[in-house]
């Protein structure tokens with residue numbers, strides 16, 4: 001029982017991180033109808049920005065303020081980067097086919113990875129130890145062991161999800177995002193500057209990915225320029241699982257993938273834990289292409 | 302108030318408009334009639350900036366707006382309620398109206414205009430929190446008109462507001478539009494398949510055929526023209 005609860009907690013934590021990344025995929029899909037494959041690299045850069053702000057810029061480690069500072073730095077830099085990527089790489093292709101944009105996204109992803117791997121321009125190819133951002137201690141609740149880090153990850157993820165919900169449902173720009181994702185023509189006819197809303201969407205999604213990168217790195221000993229690929233793909237699966245373009249769906253999908261992965265890791269099938277997400281992807285595409293919360297409709301991707 | 306001069310529009314190889322000219326005077330109601338594919342929707346799309354003209358000029362209130370993007374044209378006070386209504390199906394009625402007022406900053410004006418829209422179409426008020434996609438066709442049309450009004454237009458274009466709506470409700474909607482025109486001296490440019498009704502409420506009419514202006518005159522003259530009677534009014 002304790003074992004189960006422990007795994008449940010771990011699964012929810014991992015799921016919350018996947019959810020943060022998945023939301024970026026799904027928001028961008030909502031406004032532009034394409035998968036931003038560079039999203040997972042923004043996630044990776046989030047972890048590196050936190051690393052730089054501690055290791056190079058001297059933010060204190062094991063400090064609440066230092067940790068929050070590193071998190072905010074990662075979110076801001078990633079938001080700016082997301083806006084720049086959209087502006088330079090995707091906006092010029094606005095009237096091109098989805099395929100052209102998808103291939104460009106893969107190109108952007110490779111470019112970021114390669115720059116990050118370059119010892120001169122980036123961080124070099126070797127893994128770096130990720131510092132302890134927040135003060136950590138182990139709490140024992142019943143038979144469970146919970147670290148304050150884990151609680152922090154959960155708290156940050158929940159706060160970000162709540163803020164996102166508020167932005168999307170309660171603010172003018174958030175409503176404009178939803179209006180645009182329904183119909184770009186109608187949005188422009190009420191005076192929405194679609195390009196600005198798209199920029200905002202990239203910034204928002206990238207900030208969440210940056211936060212996800214920091215939270216992910218907090219639970220792993222080291223970070224490297226290719227660290228985004230696998231979690232990025234899993235988060236993409238989560239977005240598809242929930243119904244691409246559907247925000248609650250992406251959060252739910254992230255949670256499901258995180259839980260499944262964690263529970264599979266605890267069994268004899270643990271070597272398959274990375275494969276399981278892709279098994280799920282194939283199953284959804286075969287049996288429920290619209291995802292768990294998506295409405296079935298004919299749409300080419 | 303609106304002058305369209307020698308407007309041509311092409312979609313790839315297809316030329317949808319071959320140099321049409323029309324004008325809408327301040328406070329007037331002008332209708333554009335014509336068969337399927339005549340170019341009525343294209344004309345409105347070009348005026349509101351949804352398609353770029355191949356040539357010609359569009360002058361609104363003394364200002365050349367040719368080639369401006371739609372969101373800037375709305376800002377100038379030119380509203381377009383598009384063909385097929387295009388209400389935001391995933392947003393509630395209230396959110397749709399608020400999006401209509403996307404460029405309006407004055408909360409008091411927004412509140413009073415909302416009241417006005419609800420007075421005009423009480424059915425919308427009853428369905429304030431309903432997703433627009435679940436409204437009936439007639440209610441969606443009311444919402445589309447309400448949303449356009451929320452942008453504080455000085456000029457309103459409507460593309461087939463009667464489409465797919467029961468005759469009684471069409472009458473009702475048209476009565477509201479005429480009131481708007483009278484009370485606010487809001488000029489209307491009205492595209493209609495229902496030529497009968499359109500020529501009844503309008504002051505001037507243009508008949509389009511395959512991208513050209515076939516006839517244009519005062520509406521009562523068009524109503525009696527044998528050409529129009531034969532082709533568009535069912536004899």
Ligand SMILES: Nc1ncnc2c1ncn2[C@@H]1O[C@H](COP(=O)(O)OP(=O)(O)OP(=O)(O)O)[C@@H](O)[C@H]1O
Nearest residue numbers: 312315317335336337338339340341342343344494
């Ligand atoms: N996006 C497009 N791409 C290519 N051709 C188009 C496009 N939109 C319209 N057309 C063509 O332009 C011509 C005029 O179309 P338009 O929609 O303006 O007609 P309409 O008068 O509004 O017709 P209806 O009464 O059926 O709505 C038609 O021949 C149509 O096929």
Ligand SMILES: [Mg+2]
Nearest residue numbers: 341342343384
């Ligand atoms: Mg039409």
